[in-house]
Amino acid sequence: MAGIELLSDQGFRADGRRPHELRKIRCRMGVFQQADGSAFIEQGNTKVLATVYGPHEITGGRSKALHDKVFINCQYSMATFSTGERKRRPKGDRRSQEMSVNLKKTFEAAILTHLYPRSQIDIYVQVLQSDGGNYCACVNAATLAVIDAGIPMRDYICACTSSMLEDTPVVDISYLEETAGGPEMVLALLPKSQQIVLFQQNSRLHADNLEKVIDMCIRGCKDVHAVLDQVVKEHVSEETNLMKAS
Amino acid sequence: MASVLLSEAERTFIIHGVQDGLRTDGRSCDEYRVMELQCDVVSNTSGSARLKLSHTDILVGIKAEMGTPKPDRPNEGYLEFFVDCSANAAPEFEGRGGDELATEIANTIQRIYDNKNAVDLKSLCIMPKETCWVVYVDVVILQCGGNLFDAISIAMKAALHNTRIPNVTISVDDEGQREIELSDDPHDCSRIDTSNIPCMVTVSKVGNRHIVDATMEEEACCLACMMVAVTAKGTICGMRKEGSGSLDPESVFEMMESAKKVGVEVNKSLSLLLNKVEKEPNRGYTCFLD
Numbered sequence: 129m130a131g132i133e134l135l136s137d138q139g140f141r142a143d144g145r146r147p148h149e150l151r152k153i154r155c156r157m158g159v160f161q162q163a164d165g166s167a168f169i170e171q172g173n174t175k176v177l178a179t180v181y182g183p184h185e186i187t188g189g190r191s192k193a194l195h196d197k198v199f200i201n202c203q204y205s206m207a208t209f210s211t212g213e214r215k216r217r218p219k220g221d222r223r224s225q226e227m228s229v230n231l232k233k234t235f236e237a238a239i240l241t242h243l244y245p246r247s248q249i250d251i252y253v254q255v256l257q258s259d260g261g262n263y264c265a266c267v268n269a270a271t272l273a274v275i276d277a278g279i280p281m282r283d284y285i286c287a288c289t290s291s292m293l294e295d296t297p298v299v300d301i302s303y304l305e306e307t308a309g310g311p312e313m314v315l316a317l318l319p320k321s322q323q324i325v326l327f328q329q330n331s332r333l334h335a336d337n338l339e340k341v342i343d344m345c346i347r348g349c350k351d352v353h354a355v356l357d358q359v360v361k362e363h364v365s366e367e368t369n370l371m372k373a374s
Numbered sequence: 375m376a377s378v379l380l381s382e383a384e385r386t387f388i389i390h391g392v393q394d395g396l397r398t399d400g401r402s403c404d405e406y407r408v409m410e411l412q413c414d415v416v417s418n419t420s421g422s423a424r425l426k427l428s429h430t431d432i433l434v435g436i437k438a439e440m441g442t443p444k445p446d447r448p449n450e451g452y453l454e455f456f457v458d459c460s461a462n463a464a465p466e467f468e469g470r471g472g473d474e475l476a477t478e479i480a481n482t483i484q485r486i487y488d489n490k491n492a493v494d495l496k497s498l499c500i501m502p503k504e505t506c507w508v509v510y511v512d513v514v515i516l517q518c519g520g521n522l523f524d525a526i527s528i529a530m531k532a533a534l535h536n537t538r539i540p541n542v543t544i545s546v547d548d549e550g551q552r553e554i555e556l557s558d559d560p561h562d563c564s565r566i567d568t569s570n571i572p573c574m575v576t577v578s579k580v581g582n583r584h585i586v587d588a589t590m591e592e593e594a595c596c597l598a599c600m601m602v603a604v605t606a607k608g609t610i611c612g613m614r615k616e617g618s619g620s621l622d623p624e625s626v627f628e629m630m631e632s633a634k635k636v637g638v639e640v641n642k643s644l645s646l647l648l649n650k651v652e653k654e655p656n657r658g659y660t661c662f663l664d
Contacts, residue, residue, distance in 0.1 A: 209435030252461040
């Protein structure tokens with residue numbers, strides 16, 4: 129995009145952030161009463177809603193039942209007005225299906241699946257506004273929703289993107305920076321053990337720069353973890369105060 | 375709709391309560407539940423609104439794009455409706471599960487807006503026969519708590535009121551080609567006149583009496599309901615009977631009169647609320663966060 133400087137000489141990005149700064153994250157758990165667990169997250173201009181139903185009986189065929197693990201069912205859907213250009217199909221297109229499969233694999237790594245054999249957990253994410261980092265916002269929202277539903281997990285799953293703009297690794301890229309054509313790395317991490325659950329890299333990146341970009345991404349994930357942890361602690365203390373009062 | 379399991383005892387309790395004019399949450403037969411409305415919640419749309427009617431949560435986003443007018447109406451723009459039953463509302467809506475309900479809702483809304491008075495379509499025309507504004511109205515059902523149609527129609531009216539369509543100037547350059555220029559100023563836009571847009575009122579027949587704004591449990595007890603689209607002046611734009619039970623003509627008239635009365639009230643409260651929201655603009659921050 130001609131005319132827009134992605135990284136200024138003073139080291140500021142197009143939206144005024146420094147390379148290591150995340151976008152502002154605001155989130156809330158327990159948004160819906162009918163679902164078992166729900167959460168809403170806003171990362172900059174990206175808004176995602178996640179709901180969790182379960183664990184419950186397997187719906188739609190006994191053949192899906194796994195004798196020793198829970199079956200995790202994910203669906204990723206985008207509202208038609210979420211992107212700049214109106215999207216015709218909210219779900220069912222290839223991109224959504226790929227995202228759903230990625231989410232499923234990510235959560236299978238963290239949820240203690242051996243506790244609920246022959247059952248199903250549904251995780252539904254809905255993107256209400258998309259401004260880059262969709263997958264990450266979905267993973268972060270779904271983590272909060274799974275915690276809200278009381279389903280035990282090994283650790284939080286925090287996801288973050290990073291890229292390389294003019295030889296500087298930057299974290300949490302917006303839509304503008306995504307479409308600029310630079311390399312994009314998506315990472316989902318279990319913060320305490322620093323285990324990588326999902327790792328994707330698009331476009332060209334020189335092998336010498338790989339380590340810098342990965343480190344930047346891991347730093348970003350840990351910052352996200354700090355925010356999510358704070359939100360969960362506040363939510364739990366609010367709920368326990370309400371319970372003590374009644 | 376998403377189903378709720380009701381025992382015989384609960385069903386009898388609800389029906390007997392309605393006979394005596396009392397509902398399980400203490401409302402009278404023609405009272406609505408508390409509604410919360412927020413406008414301008416999604417920033418990259420031309421207009422948006424979110425309505426919470428107790429457990430029913432609807433989000434409407436409107437995008438205005440330029441397109442070619444329909445061949446039989448060259449001087450008018452048009453509205454396109456799309457409803458998405460999100461899986462968040464109920465696991466049954468996953469994949470294609472919600473498509474039937476979504477198509478039903480979209481078609482009903484299309485029919486009630488399909489008259490000359492609802493929205494002034496001529497104002498959406500840019501160049502006759504060549505370009506016009508196509509207003510895409512997209513509804514996302516986030517939570518299903520009964521009374522979907524009413525909530526969707528009210529949220530749609532609010533979102534259309536909130537829509538800002540940029541002003542265009544048509545310039546003719548040297549070769550006689552006409553060019554369309556969108557104004558750059560975000561405040562230089564026109565609004566849609568929503569004073570004649572109808573709101574739907576669903577009147578459900580439970581036992582011998584009828585109730586307005588049924589919850590999911592009450593919907594499970596009712597055999598037949600009438601959906602009436604009422605404008606602010608009390609004119610009826612469309613009616614439809616739903617449900618497997620039958621209604622005799624007197625009931626139909628009674629329900630229609632009830633719906634008209636309630637519809638006028640709803641339209642009035644909505645206009646008051648929208649005027650209040652105009653004066654204190656919501657910057658979209660408190661969307662789901664409060």
